[in-house]
Amino acid sequence: MLQQIIDRRLAGKNKSIxxxxxxxxxxxxxxxxxVRRAVDGRGIRDxxxxxxxxxxxxxxxxxxxxxxSGGSREMVHPGNQExxxxxxxQRPKGGGGQGGGGNQASDSGEGEDDFVxxxxxxxxxxxxxxxxxxxxxxxxxxxxxxxxxSHRAGFTSDGxxxxxxxxxxxxxxxxxxxxxxxxARRELRQCEERLAQLQANPxxxxxxxxxxxxxxxxxxxxxxxKVARVPFIDPIDLRFRSxxxxxVPTSKAVMFCLMDVSGSMDxxxxxxxxxxxxxxxxxxxxxxxxxxxVFIRHHTQAQEVDEDAFFHSTETGGTVVSSALVLMxxxxxxxxxxxxxxxxxxxASDGDNWHHDSGRCRELLEQKIxxxxxxxxYVQVAEPEQNLWEEYARLAENTGSHFAMRKVTxxxxxxxxxxxxxxxxxxxxx
Amino acid sequence: xxxxxKDLKDGPLPLKTRPGEPLPGxxxxxxxxxxxxxxVIKQTAGRFGLDTYANQLEIITAEQMMDAYASxxxxxxxxxxxxxxxxxxxxxxxxxxxxxxxxxIVINSNPCISYLMEENxxxxxxxxxxxxxxxxxxFFKGNYLFxxxxxxxxxxxxxxxxxxxxxxxxxxxxLEAVETFLDSCHALMNQGVDRYRRPSKLSLAQExxxxxxxxxxxxxxxxxxxRTLPRREDKPEEAREERRFPSEPQENLLYFIEKNAPLLxxxxxEIVRIxxxxxxxxxxxxxxxxxxxxxxxxxHHHLLNTMYDDGYLTDGVMIEWLKSHTNVVYQPxxxxxxxxxxxxxxxxxxxxxxxKRICEHPTDEDRTWFPDIAGAPWLPTLDHAMRNFKDESFVxxxxxxxxxxxxxxxxxxxxxDRPELEISAIHDExxxxxxxxxxxxxxxxxxxxxNIQVWNVNLRGDRSLTLRHFQHNDRPLAEGAHEVLKHVAxxxxxxxxxxxxxxxNAVTKRWSVPAPNH
Numbered sequence: 025m026l027q028q029i030i031d032r033r034l035a036g037k038n039k040s041i042x043x044x045x046x047x048x049x050x051x052x053x054x055x056x057x058x059v060r061r062a063v064d065g066r067g068i069r070d071x072x073x074x075x076x077x078x079x080x081x082x083x084x085x086x087x088x089x090x091x092x093s094g095g096s097r098e099m100v101h102p103g104n105q106e107x108x109x110x111x112x113x114q115r116p117k118g119g120g121g122q123g124g125g126g127n128q129a130s131d132s133g134e135g136e137d138d139f140v141x142x143x144x145x146x147x148x149x150x151x152x153x154x155x156x157x158x159x160x161x162x163x164x165x166x167x168x169x170x171x172x173x174s175h176r177a178g179f180t181s182d183g184x185x186x187x188x189x190x191x192x193x194x195x196x197x198x199x200x201x202x203x204x205x206x207x208a209r210r211e212l213r214q215c216e217e218r219l220a221q222l223q224a225n226p227x228x229x230x231x232x233x234x235x236x237x238x239x240x241x242x243x244x245x246x247x248x249x250k251v252a253r254v255p256f257i258d259p260i261d262l263r264f265r266s267x268x269x270x271x272v273p274t275s276k277a278v279m280f281c282l283m284d285v286s287g288s289m290d291x292x293x294x295x296x297x298x299x300x301x302x303x304x305x306x307x308x309x310x311x312x313x314x315x316x317x318v319f320i321r322h323h324t325q326a327q328e329v330d331e332d333a334f335f336h337s338t339e340t341g342g343t344v345v346s347s348a349l350v351l352m353x354x355x356x357x358x359x360x361x362x363x364x365x366x367x368x369x370x371x372a373s374d375g376d377n378w379h380h381d382s383g384r385c386r387e388l389l390e391q392k393i394x395x396x397x398x399x400x401x402y403v404q405v406a407e408p409e410q411n412l413w414e415e416y417a418r419l420a421e422n423t424g425s426h427f428a429m430r431k432v433t434x435x436x437x438x439x440x441x442x443x444x445x446x447x448x449x450x451x452x453x454x
Numbered sequence: 455x456x457x458x459x460k461d462l463k464d465g466p467l468p469l470k471t472r473p474g475e476p477l478p479g480x481x482x483x484x485x486x487x488x489x490x491x492x493x494v495i496k497q498t499a500g501r502f503g504l505d506t507y508a509n510q511l512e513i514i515t516a517e518q519m520m521d522a523y524a525s526x527x528x529x530x531x532x533x534x535x536x537x538x539x540x541x542x543x544x545x546x547x548x549x550x551x552x553x554x555x556x557x558x559i560v561i562n563s564n565p566c567i568s569y570l571m572e573e574n575x576x577x578x579x580x581x582x583x584x585x586x587x588x589x590x591x592x593f594f595k596g597n598y599l600f601x602x603x604x605x606x607x608x609x610x611x612x613x614x615x616x617x618x619x620x621x622x623x624x625x626x627x628x629l630e631a632v633e634t635f636l637d638s639c640h641a642l643m644n645q646g647v648d649r650y651r652r653p654s655k656l657s658l659a660q661e662x663x664x665x666x667x668x669x670x671x672x673x674x675x676x677x678x679x680x681r682t683l684p685r686r687e688d689k690p691e692e693a694r695e696e697r698r699f700p701s702e703p704q705e706n707l708l709y710f711i712e713k714n715a716p717l718l719x720x721x722x723x724e725i726v727r728i729x730x731x732x733x734x735x736x737x738x739x740x741x742x743x744x745x746x747x748x749x750x751x752x753x754h755h756h757l758l759n760t761m762y763d764d765g766y767l768t769d770g771v772m773i774e775w776l777k778s779h780t781n782v783v784y785q786p787x788x789x790x791x792x793x794x795x796x797x798x799x800x801x802x803x804x805x806x807x808x809x810k811r812i813c814e815h816p817t818d819e820d821r822t823w824f825p826d827i828a829g830a831p832w833l834p835t836l837d838h839a840m841r842n843f844k845d846e847s848f849v850x851x852x853x854x855x856x857x858x859x860x861x862x863x864x865x866x867x868x869x870x871d872r873p874e875l876e877i878s879a880i881h882d883e884x885x886x887x888x889x890x891x892x893x894x895x896x897x898x899x900x901x902x903x904x905n906i907q908v909w910n911v912n913l914r915g916d917r918s919l920t921l922r923h924f925q926h927n928d929r930p931l932a933e934g935a936h937e938v939l940k941h942v943a944x945x946x947x948x949x950x951x952x953x954x955x956x957x958x959n960a961v962t963k964r965w966s967v968p969a970p971n972h
Contacts, residue, residue, distance in 0.1 A: 028511070029488055029513065030510065031512075040537065043534065043536075044542065046534065046535035046629070046633065047535040047538030047542065085934075086536055086640055086641060088643070089644070089931060089935060089938055090931075091926075091931065092929070092930045092932035094870045095870060095927050095929030096868065096871070096928060096929075097868055098866065099865070100863055100889055100892050100893040101788040101864060102785055102787055103789070103790070104863070104880055105862075109880055110876065110877060112875065112876055114874060139539070140546065141543070141546055
């Protein structure tokens with residue numbers, strides 16, 4: 025009898041991946057909702073993590089015909105301890121798995137539980153940032169992955185047969201044949217003319233003429249062979265259409281992240297603004313390959329810092345918001361000419377500014393920064409509307425869609441506000 | 455030539471030579487060891503005359519086991535979200551340790567494929583080989599239900615075909631369309647099997663060759679049924695005749711829809727057919743669980759014990775598989791926390807063991823109850839019991855009073871008209887027959903699943919389809935019925951009604967779903 029042991033361990037796992045995709049696609053709405061809730065509850069350091077998604081069991085059930093309760097039936101059970109024929113028992117309440125009258129104990133046992141599954145980290149982030157984009161990005165949308173366009177770039181001497189350019193190749197062959205055989209052909213023509221002449225007008229000196237004719241004939245023979253040896257087409261004649269891949273002109277973008285770290289920003293406010301920037305950071309780095317991010321934090325003085333210092337180091341002081349705006353403008357002038365760059369700004373503060381400074385902030389924004397920016401978002405992480413909020417509110421009235429401001433007072437608002445600020449352009453922001 | 459079990463009237467063939475020393479029993483298996491164990495198990499099974507398909511053992515990882523779980527145990531299947539759901543919940547339970555994976559999956563195909571999980575110890579691999587590759591395998595090959603309804607030789611080919619066909623449809627008609635259509639078919643899967651007719655054999659080549667022909671023909675038939683041209687005047691009698699359609703109620707809803715639904719595209723008909731074929735393939739498994747699992751359990755128990763007596767197995771290996779065996783055949787009593795009905799492994803194993811006892815050491819009681827088999831040679835008796843029954847008839851025929859006492863079986867009558875439950879019979883002289891009858895009926899698929907049939911199609915009017923539910927002991931349909939009906943309407947294309955009819959032929963409840971928009 026044929027018998028074999030087959031080792032299948034290396035033959036692909038994840039055979040169910042296609043089924044899983046179909047499942048995720050079907051429950052997209054519930055998954056989105058779960059992601060939203062999850063983000064609210066998470067600490068900033070573990071935003072990028074997998075997540076459990078709960079879906080009510082009735083939503084994932086597949087209906088089939090089966091018996092309901094009622095009617096009469098007799099069920100046989102094992103393990104009789106005390107009963108005798110004719111004994112009466114109270115009907116068990118709720119019918120849960122207890123032998124009694126409940127049929128299909130397994131069915132009733134776990135009625136209302138949710139169907140729970142784990143969304144992997146990647147799947148989570150994908151849902152997380154779905155349908156977001158930088159607003160007003162000029163010309164081409166910034167490619168999420170480098171996009172290449174292939175276009176013609178003349179001809180090359182090597183390539184694949186499907187790119188062979190026949191006319192070009194034949195023209196090359198013709199040229200080569202002319203070049204290689206030209207001399208020989210010309211001489212051949214002369215020799216033939218001479219021969220014809222000699223044969224038409226016999227020369228007085230017969231012997232000499234005959235010798236010349238013989239020589240000419242030999243030479244003609246030789247030249248003909250030489251011409252024939254030049255190949256009709258040769259590998260060096262082949263020309264191929266050349267296609268090169270050039271990157272599509274993507275627009276360059278830079279994002280300025282401005283965070284207030286002054287004394288009035290207590291831990292919870294800092295936490296809120298960091299959350300906001302972390303979202304922004306994750307979103308930008310995940311979706312846009314070519315984007316620069318400039319981190320600026322400020323108290324009375326502004327300072328450009330690296331990512332790590334921005335998110336993790338602590339420092340406090342008074343508040344002069346305009347210092348950050350001045351620094352931002354300087355950096356733009358120095359490094360990011362606005363003709364080449366799409367410039368974005370995101371600012372988080374508690375709005376508690378040195379009171380003479382707020383007017384200056386508005387002016388700076390209005391006159392210097394906003395004209396250079398595609399989009400500027402301000403997030404206030406505290407409820408009270410102080411002078412900075414008021415000044416910005418005036419600004420918002422005048423500037424339209426290039427400027428947006430939102431208030432966030434609890435962690436649960438961050439994600440919706442974030443989505444609101446950066447939703448795709450068809451539903452324009454602000 | 456192999457000796458058949460039915461011919462072994464004098465018990466198993468003798469062992470040729472005792473081994474010098476037992477097979478090694480390390481916790482880690484190796485290919486060489488699996489092969490050696492398999493060789494011995496095969497010889498031992500041969501001595502008992504177990505007739506099997508050729509065996510193909512496949513080593514897989516836990517992850518692959520979950521994959522296999524998710525696609526109803528088959529190595530290939532078409533793609534559908536419900537299998538994704540299955541996979542996700544299996545994976546979750548496994549990762550959290552709520553559930554150990556089954557040690558084995560065995561596929562009713564020829565050659566018979568048994569999966570061995572790489573995490574198993576050598577003793578467990580031996581158990582799985584004996585259980586699946588010889589127990590289940592011989593059941594698949596011998597039992598009449600499987601012989602009648604499944605074609606082990608072609609199922610894998612057919613599933614490959616189904617998978618490709620569904621994938622093609624997804625490409626052509628969109629994921630969404632195919633998915634919702636499959637949903638609707640799945641809802642009727644249990645009502646999509648033939649119960650009394652033998653399906654023709656299908657092979658990949660034939661399927662392909664016949665498909666186009668079938669599609670064209672089916673469409674023609676449908677068109678003819680729905681012909682709206684006026685009849686010729688010279689045949690007025692026929693025109694007046696009220697044609698009832700279908701002329702007799704039909705129990706296979708999917709078959710009826712495949713052949714008669716007016717608006718289905720050819721590809722949709724083919725998908726209905728695929729779902730129907732797969733349902734039919736699993737139909738025998740649904741009605742022979744006790745017998746099948748009991749048979750496999752009985753034989754792994756018997757084979758491994760014989761091997762121990764022959765000196766092949768060490769004490770350590772014995773202890774290990776026995777521990778697992780004991781867990782499998784545990785029957786918690788009613789009221790126990792772990793109780794969820796009768797454990798088919800426990801009941802089946804006990805019944806075959808009991809049959810063997812009745813043959814070898816009958817009591818007076820056994821002689822009265824089983825005059826034919828008390829004292830008969832046990833191997834042919836078991837062979838007969840395995841081949842010619844399904845759960846329902848197997849219990850009805852062979853459940854002995856002694857076993858009922860052992861299990862302390864009793865029967866509860868639950869009648870909604872009465873305020874209390876009543877113990878209708880227990881394991882005593884006056885109750886044996888009743889308990890046995892009730893248990894047998896409990897395994898009757900007809901009483902477990904509602905009996906729903908195609909009753910009528912309104913040919914002249916709105917083309918609506920009427921289904922009828924014939925109540926079993928006045929048991930109503932559960933709540934999901936309306937949802938299922940929506941699926942039926944999607945398949946049928948016009949309004950669908952469902953009437954629930956009690957024993958007195960009176961309609962007690964009625965559901966209706968209007969025609970879906972198209």
